[in-house]
Amino acid sequence: MTDLHPDAVLSLIEGRHGDPFSILGPHLIHGQQVVRTFMPGASAVTLMSADAAARMELIHPAGLFAGATGVGPYRLRVDWNGTVEEAEDPYSFGALLGELDVHLLREGRHQDIGRCLGAHPMVVENVPGVRFAVWAPNARRVSVVGDYNAWDGRRHPMRLRHDAGVWELFIPRLRPGAVYKYELLDAQGHLLPMKADPVAWQAEPSPATGSVVADTARFVPPRALAGSGDLTNHPVAVYEVHARSWLRGDDDRVLGWEELGDKLIPYVKGMGFTHIEFLPVMAHPFGGSWGYQPLGQFAPQGSLGPPEHFARLVERCHDAGLGVILDWVPAHFPTDAHGLARFDGTALYEHADPREGFHQDWNTLIYNLGRVEVRNFLIGSALHWLEHYGVDALRVDAVASMLYRDYSRSHGEWVPNIHGGRENLESIAFLRELSEVIEARCPGKLLIAEESTAFPGVTRKARDGGLGFDFKWNMGWMNDTLRYMEHDPVYRRWDHGLMTFGLVYAFSEKFMLPISHDEVVHGKGSLPGKMPGDEWQRFANLRAYLGFMWTQPGKKLLFMGCEFAQLREWNHDRSLDWHLLDEPRHSGVQRMVRDLNRLYRAKPALHALDCDPAGFRWVVMDDADNSVFAWLRYGPGQSEPVLVVCNFTPVVRHGYKIGVPSGGTWQEIFNSDAGIYGGANVGNGGFAYADARPSHGFNASVALTLPPLATLIFDRA
Structure with a gap:
């Protein structure tokens, strides 16, 4: 012995x-x-x-x-x-990962990595326990540590599956709820900081950093959203939410997933939005990153409740007819010692060269997408949220930073690709692979790109040479139109093209028009705070702008609080200022957004051809002196179009002549200057009559009263 x-x-x-x-x-x-x-x-x-x-x-x-x-x-x-x-005895059990698992992990093609790696309760040889598996190919020794072994890394060292660089161990009688980490020795025998599990399904509430054994064996994916699929020709109105600050409880208490769902779902449904988009819910160590520096790519943030509560929230959204979109971050990760940084003592998930592996803007590390195992890890994460949690779409963050090696870098601070160019070929290949895998495994699930450059083919299928996204945020439209709205109306004539330029390229991609959290943070103030003039004019400008946005081609996204004109800049540590709804000017904006959503969903002309140039025609685009714009939105087939008119000056314009495709009565179905929205009730009494006087290339025209700083919508009575 x-x-x-x-x-x-x-x-x-x-x-x-x-x-x-x-x-x-x-x-x-x-x-x-x-x-x-x-x-x-x-x-x-x-x-x-x-x-x-x-x-x-x-x-x-x-x-x-x-x-x-x-x-x-x-x-x-x-x-x-x-x-x-x-x-x-843990050491009486043989190898648990199958040879196929090991082969797929080595090849970087294991699409169910969330079920393969991590901590999973299971029964082995009639013995219940937990199987652990972690990728750390360059470590000398890896151990599971926790309260059950006094955090002593000598107690539960793991077996190395050499072919894949994966360590595994089955610990009998361990139960879900146990907190654990991995203790690693690097190749030189140096003890590393204890690491959270990269593939853990559950994480401790911050500021604690441990992983938690989740009951993955009993996890049931939520019911799917009825009617999900290609949304190109459907209304998409997204309400963007930061879960911890949408609404707080008594004593500024953060609501858990279940209580949040009780209040958020009926509100969003009642406002007429089609989807809720959550800022990243993945476990992250620093709340001030809003989730955009995640470490737990497979675990919801622990401070809002266990994973099954988040899954239940998704299911409740689906039962209410609401889709769920998650922001997802495959571009970079934080440098926290308990996370992915130099995980096994080497640059495993990140690039070794800081010119490729360190993000200067965010002080984060950049995933090395040239490694098949890293691509596998991230694609597995995407599939995890789409399949196991049933979410309907992923909004991929910071795509522009992934596409270019010189993103936010000066000369000499970046490494060219193998052809000497600036394009990040590995990231491009990864995004194409991601889109193809999702299309094959998760039909009907969507990918949305936050991408701010003119990179071609973002929403073209990967098989046709594109990146394979379903929609792209139109950052140019957002920047141009907000810059126009920030001008005093007397100066808007000089930047008239800011409101029309977006239509030059509006159909080059399938776009989403975003007014996101980025527009109300970091000193940018609030949406009404961007508007010029006195209080009345600021609110009128805001209402007119939202009317403009909802009637332009492209799907819609609005950050929480903007729908009732929150006055202060968003603070992730505070609840929204819901008390403002006691004031008519704020409740009026909220009611208007609800009515815009109703019209947007009810009128095919406002959504069915969002991505088709046949769905849009300018009527008035060159009246810079009066800051007036008018256009027609068309639906499929021979349906009558909708006419939209915007007056971005505080001057009432009487008898303003606009050409229309047919004579007869045109009904005024929306007026942002309506008294119920906080306006002055200037308008056309609900309808206008078009006669046979030609104008703007049409055989008929209508003379309208244009309210000050307002958007009007008409359709044929």
Whole structure:
């Protein structure tokens, strides 16, 4: 029983041995089965077989015990100086990951990596417990640590599956809810900071940084959203939400997923939005990053409740007819020592060269998408949220930073690609692979790009040479139109083209028009705060602008609080200012957004051809002196169009002549200057009559009263 090399014993008890199964567990020695176990601090260990109990011999004072038993199952009864525990021996179980799993992991093609790696409760040889698996190919030793082994990395060192660089271990009798981390020795034998599990399904609430064993075996994906699929020709009005600050409870308490759902879902449904988009819900160590520096790419943020509560929130959204979009960050990750940074002592997930691997703007590390294992990890994360949590779309953050190697870098601070160019070929290949995998495995699920450059083909299929996204945020439209609105109306004539330029390229991609959280943070103020003039004019400008946005080609996105004109800049540590709804000018904006959503969904002309140039025609685009714009939106087939007119000056214009495609009565179905919205009730009394006087290339025209700083919508009565 003591037939061990002293160096091997010393390596084991010092926590340096990379192959614990070669020493521990059952071994056949001279025809007899001998069991060894390392229990530092134990006063006695008894070997329990089906028909016998034998006290094991202490063969090293550090806590190495050995004993003989017959071939077959056995248990270890450990006396911790008066406290007795009994369980099966982790080192009596064979390799658990199948050869196919190992092969797919090595090739970077394991699309269910969330079920393969991480911590998973399961029954092995009729014994319940938890199987752990983690990728760390350059580590000398990896151990599971937690309260169950006093955070002692010598107690549960793992087995290395050399072909894939993956370490695994089954710990019998461990249950869901256990907190754990990994302890690693690098190749030089240096002890690294304890690491959270990159593929954990559950994380401790911050500021704690441990991973939690989730009950993955019993996890049931939420019910799907009815009618999900290609939304190109459907209304998409997205309400963007930061879960921790949408609404707080008493004493500024953060609402958990269940309580948040009780209030958020009926509100969003009642406002007429089609989707809720959450800022990243993935576990992140710093709340001030709003989730855009995540570490837990498979775990919802622990401070809002367990994973099953978030899954239930998704299902409740689906039951209410609301789609769920998650912001997802494959571009970079934080440098926290407990996270992915130099995970096994090497630049494993990130690039080694800081010119490729360090993001100067955000002080983060950039994923090395040239490694098949890293691409596999991220694609597995995307599939995890789409399949296991049933979310309907991922909005991919910071795509522009992924596409170009010189993004936000000066000359000499970046490494050209293999052709000497600036394009990041590895990231481009990754995004195409991501879109193709999702299209194949998750039909009907969508990818949305936050991409601010003119990179071609973002929403073209990957098989046709594009990146494969379904929609792209139109950042140019947002920047141009907000810059126009910030001008005093007397100066708007000089920047008239800011409101029309977006239509030059509006159909080059499938666009979403975003007024996101980025427009109300970092000193940018609030949406009404951007508007010029006195209080009345600021609110009138805002109402006119939202009317303009809702009637332009492109799907819609609005950040929380903007729908009722929150006055202060968004603060992620405070609730929205819901008390403002007691004031008519704020409740009026909210009511207007609700009515715009109703019209947008009810009128095919306002959404069905959002991505088709046949759905839009300018009527008035060159009246810079009066800051008036007019256009027609067309639906499919021979349906009558909708006419939209915007007056971006505080001057009432009487008898303003606009050409229309047909004579007769045109009904005024929306007026942002309506009294119920906080306006002055200037308008056309609900309708206008078009006669046979040609104008603007049409055989008929209508003379309208244009309210000040207002948007009007007409359709044929």
